[in-house]
Amino acid sequence: MTMQRARPSLPSDDKRWKIVNATMRRTGYAEHALIEALHSVQDAFGFLDEDAMIFVADSLDLPLSKVFGVATFYHLFMLKPQGRHSCVVCTGTACYIQGAGALIEGLEQRFGVNPGETTEDGALSVMTARCVGACGLAPAVVIDRQVSGKLDSNALNAKLEQEIAQ
Numbered sequence: 001m002t003m004q005r006a007r008p009s010l011p012s013d014d015k016r017w018k019i020v021n022a023t024m025r026r027t028g029y030a031e032h033a034l035i036e037a038l039h040s041v042q043d044a045f046g047f048l049d050e051d052a053m054i055f056v057a058d059s060l061d062l063p064l065s066k067v068f069g070v071a072t073f074y075h076l077f078m079l080k081p082q083g084r085h086s087c088v089v090c091t092g093t094a095c096y097i098q099g100a101g102a103l104i105e106g107l108e109q110r111f112g113v114n115p116g117e118t119t120e121d122g123a124l125s126v127m128t129a130r131c132v133g134a135c136g137l138a139p140a141v142v143i144d145r146q147v148s149g150k151l152d153s154n155a156l157n158a159k160l161e162q163e164i165a166q
């Protein structure tokens with residue numbers, strides 16, 4: 001006879017937890033589904049906070065340190081609320097060679113944020129990704145889910161200023 005492990009109750013009655021829970025249930029609460037579970041939290045809430053990580057760890061019967069380790073390892077996971085606008089700078093090989101580092105430096109100088117951070121006024125979050133699938137446009141960036149490419153630092157900053165002003 002197999003014993004069913006008791007699952008933790010949802011952190012609150014926010015309906016989005018049901019979506020996260022359904023994702024984990026669909027994968028049989030399997031350990032290997034951790035990344036999928038974290039993605040579902042981020043899709044639902046926009047970021048992963050401590051409550052979310054505790055809930056995922058308890059649900060999948062994993063140590064919190066493991067969940068925290070995975071969440072901080074992948075730069076696509078945000079541990080803080082996202083800004084109203086987002087800019088993902090691709091740091092994959094093609095984009096790196098074409099100057100992704102200069103874009104990141106330029107963002108830091110203009111907006112005062114490093115990858116994984118949001119400006120204090122909540123206007124902009126900056127992130128990095130390993131390849132956004134647009135290598136021909138290197139250096140590629142994704143601004144509010146729209147891919148742009150071949151921008152230098154000044155052009156990227158100007159484009160973001162325009163987005164923020166709208």
Ligand code: FES
Pocket residue numbers: 090091092093094095096130131132133134135136138140
């Ligand atoms: S390496 Fe940047 S889009 Fe592929």
